[in-house]
Amino acid sequence: MDAVFKALADASRRDxxxxLRADNGQTLSQLCERLAMTRQAVSKHLGILEEANLVATVKRGREKLHYLNPVPIHEIGERWIGKFERGRLQALSDMKKALEQEKRDE
Amino acid sequence: MSKPTFVYVTYIRSTADKVWAALTEPEFTAKTWFGARHETEWKPGAAWRLILQDGRVADAGEIVEIDKPRRLVLKWRNEKPELKEEGWSRCTIEIESAADNAVKLTVTHEANGPKLIEAVSGSWPRILSNIKSLLETGELVLENKIQ
Structure with missing residues (x-):
């Protein structure tokens, strides 16, 4: 679990x-597009994410596709979110989203 | 074969045989798969159905490949009318040896439509967490059932 938190503690890696959340299964080249990072830096960040099991890769021919693997994040949620809190947390989260959306639309 | 839509990976401190059992045998799936059980003869070409506790058929399809306890490929369709019209998806389950006496469990789902993706992307992380926690600690994190 240390590896997961360490991997998530970096804004570039969260980006x-x-x-991947927006478009799952991208190659390194696709992920490098429109990024102010070198290919080498992106590759290093992906390595740390893969080590933490937050990114899973699949080989297809000569290409390596990267997928967001939400399982470790789910396990963190399971550990600290109680069984009966889920509904209330969802309601709070929906309310926050709706109110912030309203503000943006004004 | 199209590009996988989702890839879920978890590492479990257990053996391939136990992970296979947790995925396939009814006494385990009753706990890990929200009360559901598989109905199949577990051989290539055999029909496959996932039956909910109340007897409804949640998903149906066919065993495409089976190599116990390493690899299982299913032709998969959710039987809810709005999901059924999206057609067939393909689910691949792989169990490999990993470091530290663990096994790597990978579930890959290739789906055609957004609704099935939404449905499976909610369930797979929960099922994988359930299997991991059941095999590693003997206890379950989640007991909730599919509505």
Whole structure:
């Protein structure tokens, strides 16, 4: 679990996870597009994410596709979120989203 | 074969045989798979169905490949009308040896439509967490059932 928190403690790595969430199964080259990071830096960050099991890779021919693996994040949630809190937390989260959306639309 | 839509990976301190059993045998799936059980003869070409506790058929399809306790490929369709129309998906389950007496469990799902993706992306992390916690600690994190 240390590896997961360490991997998530970096804004560039969270950005890479966000990109995979938006479009799962990207190659290194695709992930490097429109990023102000060198290919080498992206590759290093992906290595740390893969080590923490937050990114899973699949080989397809000569390409390596990267997938966001939410299982470790799910396990963190399971550890600290009680069984009966889930509904209330979902309601709070929905309310926050709705209110912040309203503000943006004004 | 199309590009996988989702890839879920978990490392479990257990053996391939036990992970296979946790995925397939009814006394385990009753706990790890929200009360559901598989109905199949576990051989290539055999029909496969996932039956909920109340007897409803949640998913149906066919065993495409089976290599116990390493690899299972299923042709998969959710039987809810709005999901059924999205057609067939393909689910691959792989169990490999990993470091530290652990096994790596990978579930890959190739789906055609957004609704099935939404349905499976909610369930797979929970099922994998359940199997990991059941095999490693003997206890379950989640006991909730599919509605």
């Amino acid at each position: 890479l996870l966000d990109r």
